[in-house]
Amino acid sequence: MKISKKLSENIQFAINEYVSDFETDSNEVTPIYDLRKISKELNVLPLVGDFGHIWGLNISGETVCFPIENLEEIEIIDETKLRFQGMRRRVYFLAAREYSNLIDLMPRQSNEDNDCSECKGTGRNPINDEIGFEQNRIGCKCFGLGWLPKQEDETIWNSK
Numbered sequence: 001m002k003i004s005k006k007l008s009e010n011i012q013f014a015i016n017e018y019v020s021d022f023e024t025d026s027n028e029v030t031p032i033y034d035l036r037k038i039s040k041e042l043n044v045l046p047l048v049g050d051f052g053h054i055w056g057l058n059i060s061g062e063t064v065c066f067p068i069e070n071l072e073e074i075e076i077i078d079e080t081k082l083r084f085q086g087m088r089r090r091v092y093f094l095a096a097r098e099y100s101n102l103i104d105l106m107p108r109q110s111n112e113d114n115d116c117s118e119c120k121g122t123g124r125n126p127i128n129d130e131i132g133f134e135q136n137r138i139g140c141k142c143f144g145l146g147w148l149p150k151q152e153d154e155t156i157w158n159s160k
């Protein structure tokens with residue numbers, strides 16, 4: 001993914017803001033570790049915590065993922081890593097939703113892409129309401145975006 005110099009600067013700004021802001025524990029990242037220190041060290045904007053891994057953005061606009069207990073295993077998750085495209089979209093979605101100057105990173109639904117059959121486009125898995133969870137504890141196959149790219153929808157989710 002190629003991003004503008006301005007957008008790269010905006011990501012750096014968001015990282016600096018994250019590192020110096022003590023009110024950021026409300027995002028989806030696990031607060032047990034000192035993520036501000038990690039964010040500063042790796043120069044990465046953390047966005048999602050998932051099974052001991054943190055997903056975020058580097059200043060080139062790439063999605064990165066690292067085990068929280070092993071920072072040197074940080075990996076760039078590009079479009080060739082097919083299994084992780086849903087999570088990659090979620091990273092861009094959250095970056096755009098939580099940081100107004102990163103709105104350009106919002107994944108766009110094309111005319112061809114179907115609304116998610118599970119959540120009917122809301123991004124909230126209905127099972128949460130069935131169980132009585134107020135928060136989105138159980139994720140949806142669309143990773144909260146409310147839609148799936150046509151190709152992925154057909155190949156991964158509807159394959160028989």
Ligand SMILES: [Zn+2]
Binds near residue numbers: 120124140
């Ligand atoms: Zn969904």
